[in-house]
Amino acid sequence: VVTPNTPAILPPAPKDAPANRLGLAEWMTMREHPLTARVEVNRLWQIFFGIGLVATPADFGAQGQFPSHPDLLDWLAVDFMDHNWDVKRMIKMIVTSATYCQSSDTGSRQLAPTQGATAGLSSSAEVSGATGSASADFLTRDPQNRLLARGPRFRLPAEFIRDESLKVSGLMVDRLGGPSVNPYTPGNLWREISHYGSTPATSQTFEQDHGEKLYRRSLYTYWKRTVPPPNMVVFDAPSREICTMFRAPTTTPLQALVLLNDPQFVEAARAFAERTLQQPGDDNSRLRWAFEECTSRKPTSEEIAILDKSLTRERTRYKNDESGAEKYLATGESLRDTSIPAPEHAAWSQVTALILNLSETVTRN
Numbered sequence: 433v434v435t436p437n438t439p440a441i442l443p444p445a446p447k448d449a450p451a452n453r454l455g456l457a458e459w460m461t462m463r464e465h466p467l468t469a470r471v472e473v474n475r476l477w478q479i480f481f482g483i484g485l486v487a488t489p490a491d492f493g494a495q496g497q498f499p500s501h502p503d504l505l506d507w508l509a510v511d512f513m514d515h516n517w518d519v520k521r522m523i524k525m526i527v528t529s530a531t532y533c534q535s536s537d538t539g540s541r542q543l544a545p546t547q548g549a550t551a552g553l554s555s556s557a558e559v560s561g562a563t564g565s566a567s568a569d570f571l572t573r574d575p576q577n578r579l580l581a582r583g584p585r586f587r588l589p590a591e592f593i594r595d596e597s598l599k600v601s602g603l604m605v606d607r608l609g610g611p612s613v614n615p616y617t618p619g620n621l622w623r624e625i626s627h628y629g630s631t632p633a634t635s636q637t638f639e640q641d642h643g644e645k646l647y648r649r650s651l652y653t654y655w656k657r658t659v660p661p662p663n664m665v666v667f668d669a670p671s672r673e674i675c676t677m678f679r680a681p682t683t684t685p686l687q688a689l690v691l692l693n694d695p696q697f698v699e700a701a702r703a704f705a706e707r708t709l710q711q712p713g714d715d716n717s718r719l720r721w722a723f724e725e726c727t728s729r730k731p732t733s734e735e736i737a738i739l740d741k742s743l744t745r746e747r748t749r750y751k752n753d754e755s756g757a758e759k760y761l762a763t764g765e766s767l768r769d770t771s772i773p774a775p776e777h778a779a780w781s782q783v784t785a786l787i788l789n790l791s792e793t794v795t796r797n
Contacts, residue, residue, distance in 0.1 A: 442466070461517070467492055469509035473522060477508070478678070480526050482586035482796070483576070490677040500578045536585035536797045538571055586796055587681050590667035591650035593794050594696065598647055600725050600788070601703035603766060605644045612654035613645040614638065616695040616764075621659045642765060646696075663694045691789040699764025701785035702777070706769050709780060715743060722784055726793045739783060746779035 436451040443464040449455035478484035488496035598604035622638040670676040723731040750757040757778035
């Protein structure tokens with residue numbers, strides 16, 4: 433007779449636990465279980481630092497990597513259980529800690545004063561020896577920042593990049609809930625990949641949504657596993673055919689081409705240009721506002737000079753090609769503010785597209 437039980441190498445289940453899924457859940461979350469809390473806090477850490485304290489989030493066994501800070505991992509796991517597995521509290525503690533608030537600039541180290549920094553998280557920076565600037569010698573010895581001597585820097589996930597462009601453009605519809613949506617997708621890729629004639633018509637034909645459904649957060653995008661949205665796949669979004677614990681980030685020219693040419697991002701740049709032109713002041717003031725809106729920092733005088741030069745170039749270009757400006761501004765289904773002359777609007781849209789395409793815009797710094 434075979435009955436439900438737990439692996440002998442792990443602590444036994446509570447004696448009063450039922451022999452069903454509830455009993456399994458009780459066993460996995462009991463304080464004596466060595467893995468569940470560690471795995472969860474490690475994945476939360478990975479979200480905010482780009483890599484977990486254990487770099488192999490799907491393998492805590494003999495084949496996985498040893499924790500970079502084993503004491504910190506244990507401290508976080510115990511604290512997580514002590515506070516009733518409160519995910520929001522754990523996230524707040526991580527992102528307000530001195531360790532997270534360090535600058536990612538390799539030339540200097542800044543600690544933002546925070547009230548949420550805890551003894552455990554603060555000590556991780558002390559253990560790493562991160563009490564001064566990240567020297568060239570330290571960067572050579574620890575290029576992956578496993579000792580947490582500086583702030584994390586990594587490219588944002590695909591969904592974040594799309595949502596960011598919708599947010600800064602003012603197009604985002606942030607209503608919660610509702611069915612999945614089909615935003616802009618090139619061609620009829622569903623038919624190309626389907627077994628045409630032998631599968632239901634609904635699985636062969638992609639039907640784009642319209643109106644506010646085009647601007648819902650990426651969380652609500654309909655996902656066909658055999659044909660995921662191309663503008664997210666290019667930023668390393670998984671197909672979801674298998675469970676993925678970690679997305680390996682890549683950098684390819686296709687990503688810049690998507691940010692500059694995909695209808696969703698071209699339309700976002702146009703709407704962002706409208707927001708920018710509504711700001712008070714001269715060109716420099718507006719350029720400074722747009723730059724800070726995307727990067728969360730004030731631009732340098734050299735950066736403003738480059739943006740101003742780009743704006744002058746695009747104004748000249750579209751002044752001599754008004755039909756080209758109209759065609760460019762016609763991308764996307766949202767209505768544009770026609771009180772703005774087309775050449776001026778197109779010129780500013782190209783500049784805001786440039787800002788949206790900056791590495792610093794699509795990177796957690």
